[in-house]
Amino acid sequence: MSALRPRRVGRGVRPGWEPPRAIGSRSLLDAARSYGAQGWPVLPVAGVSSAGECGCGPSCQSPGKHPLSRHGVQEATTDPVLIEEWWRRSPGANVGIATGAASGLIVIDLDRAKGGVESLQTLVAAGHQLAPTLTSHTGGRGLHLFYAQPSGVAIADAVGRLPGLAQALPGIDLRGDGGYVVAPPSIHASGRRYRWDRRWIADLPSWMLPRPMVPTRAATFSLTGGASAYGAGALSRELEAVRGLAVGQRSDGLHRAAFCLGRLVGGGELAEALVCETLLCAALAVGLGELEATVTIWSGLRAGMAVPRRAREGNSGWQPLQKPRRR
Numbered sequence: 001m002s003a004l005r006p007r008r009v010g011r012g013v014r015p016g017w018e019p020p021r022a023i024g025s026r027s028l029l030d031a032a033r034s035y036g037a038q039g040w041p042v043l044p045v046a047g048v049s050s051a052g053e054c055g056c057g058p059s060c061q062s063p064g065k066h067p068l069s070r071h072g073v074q075e076a077t078t079d080p081v082l083i084e085e086w087w088r089r090s091p092g093a094n095v096g097i098a099t100g101a102a103s104g105l106i107v108i109d110l111d112r113a114k115g116g117v118e119s120l121q122t123l124v125a126a127g128h129q130l131a132p133t134l135t136s137h138t139g140g141r142g143l144h145l146f147y148a149q150p151s152g153v154a155i156a157d158a159v160g161r162l163p164g165l166a167q168a169l170p171g172i173d174l175r176g177d178g179g180y181v182v183a184p185p186s187i188h189a190s191g192r193r194y195r196w197d198r199r200w201i202a203d204l205p206s207w208m209l210p211r212p213m214v215p216t217r218a219a220t221f222s223l224t225g226g227a228s229a230y231g232a233g234a235l236s237r238e239l240e241a242v243r244g245l246a247v248g249q250r251s252d253g254l255h256r257a258a259f260c261l262g263r264l265v266g267g268g269e270l271a272e273a274l275v276c277e278t279l280l281c282a283a284l285a286v287g288l289g290e291l292e293a294t295v296t297i298w299s300g301l302r303a304g305m306a307v308p309r310r311a312r313e314g315n316s317g318w319q320p321l322q323k324p325r326r327r
């Protein structure tokens, strides 16, 4: 994590974080410099004239949105010398910010013209909240919602859908690893400037975090809800252990339980979805935050599934496992 990354305060919201100084600036170079200093790699993007025409010509298919650098977002940088050089060469270039692991920013791109608002209403009706967070009004009819990417979790670009959900969401895209967004004070093809709203960055909602695949053997479990007798015994003991965790041991204890149960998921004794759901309930019950708990469970499960374990013939008892090393 970069030292310049927004400071984490409480659960997700970072009220202590100061937005880049150029947040209200109208200078494209100042903004690019400021984002770079914040640890957000930037790239020059085609500028737009006051008449709304792209710098590359009137027949452009993506006015004011395509990279000017030859290798696009791969060239995005925080280097102040290079940033200065780019905007000296193209003073009217819009500013792109690289998303995903490059900056630690995941951006939800909501396009009203393509049904983004209706898709958002569908999400909220299904109980999937999007916490208020740093937002860029695009100057068109769009919104970019900036969320903090949890460390160690890869989030890829998605079009018309969001990770963690199967349903189509027209008008909602996700910019993650390998992506970028055009940022304030860039000029939109509408002739209006992108502008910032809100001064904090919330964590990416936990329901969007990728989940490990459910093992195919889970399909053969029906009456036991996704567990063999051996797996069910282990699950019940580990849940009891998590519910008894004291403050200061909760995160490590949860990781250990997820690791142990992940081994049995790998061995086909437990369904991954059952372990995720029940462990998350137990973790929330002892006061862990949902995001931290979800990431911890995910990490423990993944590590455990890599070293599968099955019940031995004639062995119906659950043996506690050695404490794994935390990854």
Ligand SMILES: [Zn+2]
Pocket (backbone or CB within 6 Å): 046, 054, 055, 056, 057, 060, 061, 062, 063, 064, 066
């Ligand atoms: Zn163009």
